[in-house]
Amino acid sequence: MSAGVDEQEQANPGVQRGPGNDLRLVSLSKQFGAFTAVNDLTLTVPAGSFFALLGPSGCGKTTTLRMVAGLEAPTAGDIFLGGQDVTRLRPYKRPVNTVFQNYALFPHLSVAENVAFGLKRRGRKKVDAEVARLLDLVELGDRGRRRPQELSGGQQQRVALARALINEPEVLLLDEPLGALDLKLRRQMQIELKRIQTEVGLTFVHVTHDQEEAMTMADTVAVMNAGVIEQMGPPGELYDNPATTFVANFLGQSNLVAGHVTRMRDDLVEVDVEGTTVLASRTRSHADSGAVWVGVRPEKVFLDSSGQTRDHGINVVRAGRICDVSYTGVSTQYLVRMPWGQELTVFEQNTGARELFRVGACVDLGWRAEHTFVLDAAQDAHAGVEYEDLGT
């Protein structure tokens, strides 16, 4: 998406946008009794950006959104919107709207009345044209007179979106709005949401536990776990350069192998992995001495028959044995048992350039130094793994 903040400013001359209207959470915490749902959370959502808050169920995403919306009072910390402290502002006074996890459409009002609700409460009398425009935007122009409960799940979701968008809030909060939809509709709605966000140029904070959804839609992804932000950045950067084992496992998959740092070169780190020296670039090293996890994404690894890999310029670990092959059409997933007993995952595109390896074949694993990341060994190598499986 190339529509930058500048273009959006021109598209909406009436709405003042810019760095002044960033959403800033500063040391935000929320406790329910002794339980800490959100712990000392600090982040900035730039105006006009599509920001995704990604994390497993129960990690505090909804609680964070509810604090921004004013539906939950923070135990500590502050919320700023365009420089204004809104921490103690009542929800109906905040220029923020929410698309709720369950939509929360008013059952006693028609679709059009639902959409008009926010404008009417702010004293606007003539709302019909505006309502029609928004219903057209979400492609429900002919459903205005229906009751929400007469619509399908995907349509209700779009009504909820129109009901929030019509108010042109500074920030639109979306709480897993696509969670109830089936996979296909979900993919369509992702594209649709992204299109609308680019079109109207509002700031979206999108909460999800689906890592694919977060990566395809957002400019910035914040990975949240147990009430804290583990890492934040553009999707590609998080994927290529995870800073914690949780991010490495929750966002896609990773091979994490134990090693220890032996030498620091100018821009490279040398790590000894089971007697083999592996290189990693320093920009992707989040630990620079002692025991570490050496990580590489499964699709970055290539396989060769044992002894055939030339090892200059790339990392090679030798003498693995293929113990499982699953063919998925586009690609093949290999499980390779290493001499030290660990099983590593390798994805290979089925380019057809050569035969698939068979179970039992002896292989070498190679990957480039810049695709290697190094993480502190104090963390659990399996953090975030189980969630990823549940997420899909």
Next chain:
Amino acid sequence: MTAPAPFPGGGGADDQQQPPPPRRSRTGYLLLLPGTLWLLLFFIVPLVTLVSTSLYDPAGTLETGYQLTFAFGNYVDAIDDYATEFTRSLLYGGLATLFALLLGYPLAYAIAFRAGRWKYVMLLLVIAPFFTSFLIRTLSWKMLLADQGVIVEVLRFLHILGDDGRLLATAPAVVLGLTYNFLPFMVLPLYASLDKIDVRLIEAAGDLYASPPQAFRRVTLPLSMPGVVAGTLLTFIPAAGDYINVELLGTPQQTMIGNRIQSLFGAGSYPAAAALSVTLMLLILAMVMLYIRRAGTDELL
């Protein structure tokens, strides 16, 4: 799942949910049978008897017997002679319903949204008065409101009542008795419909710029309308036809139509009593229909 998706534009398969065709089966009618018999025996038969009694010759007595002469004049006489009592019944019943609504709504609201773990204790307290008899409870009010009672003394002391002012045997006492006695009939349906409201809808209203009073007016109140309608009907209908409260807390000056019907039946003036009963019934029915039509069509779900 290979069919083209209905998404842009709508009109897809998931958009038109047609109701399944009604199933025709004899079981349904058989299941209706016990209810129908019950209605026939205890509603239709008494109703026909009542209506025909109201058309008996008013000159009849227990000794001479009664004759069905289609004496529609009974109705004219009933309305002529007892217009004040009718008006008073509707007024007292209406006031009691209004007060019960004003008291009952906040109470039901508190139980549904604010009581937390005390919810069921509070509900039990609402029903608790039913553990003793209606008569005993009304008699207790008679003692509470008595001229030498604490309430009257305090009100006199505060000069809210004059030095010889009293509560017992006044219209306010009757309305108070009616309100008290029928309050649970208001609270329970109100609670039932308030408790069903998803609080997230009220939060959504707040999120959409509705201040708490606006959220109440636009979301909570409309969604609780089924309870308001049920509660006001369940209160108004028995309250308008009541005679015990006047008997115990009022004087002949507060006579309601229920007292007249009761005394006429007691005196053997069956045709007049029946004509009054039928008139009261039709009057209430007409008001209820009007009310449901106004409150019902667009507010009820």
